[in-house]
Amino acid sequence: MKKLMLLLFVFAGITVNAQFSIGGGLSYLGDAGVEVNSVFSMGETMSLSPSIDYYFPGEDMTRLAVNVDGHYNLGDPDSMNYYPIAGLNYYYFSYDMPVISYEGVTYGGGSFSDGQIGLNLGFGASYVLSDSMKFYGDLRYVMNDYSDDLGIALGILFTLGN
Numbered sequence: 387m388k389k390l391m392l393l394l395f396v397f398a399g400i401t402v403n404a405q406f407s408i409g410g411g412l413s414y415l416g417d418a419g420v421e422v423n424s425v426f427s428m429g430e431t432m433s434l435s436p437s438i439d440y441y442f443p444g445e446d447m448t449r450l451a452v453n454v455d456g457h458y459n460l461g462d463p464d465s466m467n468y469y470p471i472a473g474l475n476y477y478y479f480s481y482d483m484p485v486i487s488y489e490g491v492t493y494g495g496g497s498f499s500d501g502q503i504g505l506n507l508g509f510g511a512s513y514v515l516s517d518s519m520k521f522y523g524d525l526r527y528v529m530n531d532y533s534d535d536l537g538i539a540l541g542i543l544f545t546l547g548n
Contacts, residue, residue: 408543411541416535417441420440421438427463432458432459435455448478457469467512469511471509471510474503478499508524
């Protein structure tokens, strides 16, 4: 996880002169969640989008997805843009097993956690609301050992830089 965060900061440093957007919104991948998203424009047609999604599956479980997606921009980035999505994800979950007592015998307790690297494939769009703000929506299929599922994210990005 630390290596992935370092990689995100390296990409941020490389693209410091490029247009950069950051924001967040709501996401869904089997459970409702929140997303922090960013987009680094790399020329007219390519952009890199790292994001982190935190889901709310229940009181005994934690789910988190870290995504690094590439976008190939097909529309007009100054008004309505749409793009195919291809990228990597790291899916992490942990489960705290409840303690159950039955007829004087205690069962459960402890915790289990694991993570998997997988792939994202999908499609997204963004619509410029003002010079510094745009609405985005992504629909992606997440493939890994724990979560082969269709996810959606909707939110607002604030543009910084050039």
